Amino acid sequence: MSEKNKILVIGCNGQIGTVLTNTLSKKYGRDNVIGSDIAKPTEPTNFIFEACSVLDKDLLLSIIKKYNITDVYLLAAYLSAKGENNISKAWSLNMDGLLNILNFAKDKLIQKIFWPSSIAVFGPTTPKVNVEQNTIMEPTTIYGVSKLAGESLCNYYYKKFGVDVRSLRYPGLIGWQSMPGGGTTDYAVDIFHEAIKNRKYTCFLSPDRTLPMMYMADAIKATIGIMTAPIEKIKIRTSYNISAFHFSPEELATKIELYFPEFKINYSPDKRDLLASSWPNSIDDQGARNDWGWSPNYDFNKMVDDIMLNLKKKYNQ
Numbered sequence: 001m002s003e004k005n006k007i008l009v010i011g012c013n014g015q016i017g018t019v020l021t022n023t024l025s026k027k028y029g030r031d032n033v034i035g036s037d038i039a040k041p042t043e044p045t046n047f048i049f050e051a052c053s054v055l056d057k058d059l060l061l062s063i064i065k066k067y068n069i070t071d072v073y074l075l076a077a078y079l080s081a082k083g084e085n086n087i088s089k090a091w092s093l094n095m096d097g098l099l100n101i102l103n104f105a106k107d108k109l110i111q112k113i114f115w116p117s118s119i120a121v122f123g124p125t126t127p128k129v130n131v132e133q134n135t136i137m138e139p140t141t142i143y144g145v146s147k148l149a150g151e152s153l154c155n156y157y158y159k160k161f162g163v164d165v166r167s168l169r170y171p172g173l174i175g176w177q178s179m180p181g182g183g184t185t186d187y188a189v190d191i192f193h194e195a196i197k198n199r200k201y202t203c204f205l206s207p208d209r210t211l212p213m214m215y216m217a218d219a220i221k222a223t224i225g226i227m228t229a230p231i232e233k234i235k236i237r238t239s240y241n242i243s244a245f246h247f248s249p250e251e252l253a254t255k256i257e258l259y260f261p262e263f264k265i266n267y268s269p270d271k272r273d274l275l276a277s278s279w280p281n282s283i284d285d286q287g288a289r290n291d292w293g294w295s296p297n298y299d300f301n302k303m304v305d306d307i308m309l310n311l312k313k314k315y316n317q
């Protein structure tokens, strides 16, 4: 990144945005990182904040011009569980938001885009284990449908207009710094807070619902990794599979019991369990590893230990 590069993170107050914007600011300097969101930050930030919707093209363009933005990280989206309750809004935010940013790059107003896809692009007809990069993709949620269409749109803008858009299919992301925003893997964040505060948790997924997951620190590493990789290393312009580990609620609860032997988990699977049942158990990410050198730092045990350490400090335990 040259000194002239300026970053805009859209959706900076969400689960990923909170951590990503903070990390980018530490890496590139406060004056080079602008965060935007429809919600105001609840705590002081180490970046410049501009209130803006990704759907407000004119305001967005004025921010891009004001700061000479070169790189956009587009995180604003309707997530899987929330999207099922509002199909039109989910489609509009997930697709029109992306189209706005792709068009700014097509018109050479910005240079580079990061846009996350998700394992929700897979569906019940996808193989369950070690899912390959190119496989059957027939998603059964509007979120997954919009992510799959978004992947095609990114690839189209790259092929037709040379837009440098880079993407990852995030698995479920787990961190301790921020709370999730309406996804199907939210339980894996909530459970830690409830275990520490109340020693009990009611899980909305089935005990054996194994899903691909990743620690937030590794998601940030992958995101900055793909954005800073030399352009010739990026061979996939739909979205890269990335993976770290997978586990079920039962396995996570067993690990948490090592910290709190009195911890009790109950299961009350709801419609989110049905969404999750259509997704794979594990992902093959050889493409990302081979093309631009991706590898995670955290396995399941190391992640749980790190979250416990940080949350116990946060809750003074």
Ligand SMILES: NC(=O)c1ccc[n+]([C@@H]2O[C@H](COP(=O)([O-])OP(=O)(O)OC[C@H]3O[C@@H](n4cnc5c(N)ncnc54)[C@H](O)[C@@H]3O)[C@@H](O)[C@H]2O)c1
Binding pocket: 010, 011, 012, 013, 014, 015, 016, 017, 036, 037, 038, 039, 052, 053, 054, 055, 074, 075, 076, 077, 078, 079, 093, 116, 117, 118, 119, 169, 170, 171, 172, 173, 174, 179, 180, 181, 182, 183, 185
């Ligand atoms: N969190 C995960 O486990 C996960 C997994 C796979 C993919 N992803 C993808 O990563 C991205 C970020 O996810 P997240 O978990 O941080 O989501 P989140 O819901 O926690 O955060 C989204 C942020 O976008 C903001 N926002 C909503 N509408 C907006 C608009 N019109 N304009 C600007 N900002 C708006 C919200 O206020 C919120 O702060 C999304 O594209 C999501 O699909 C997340």
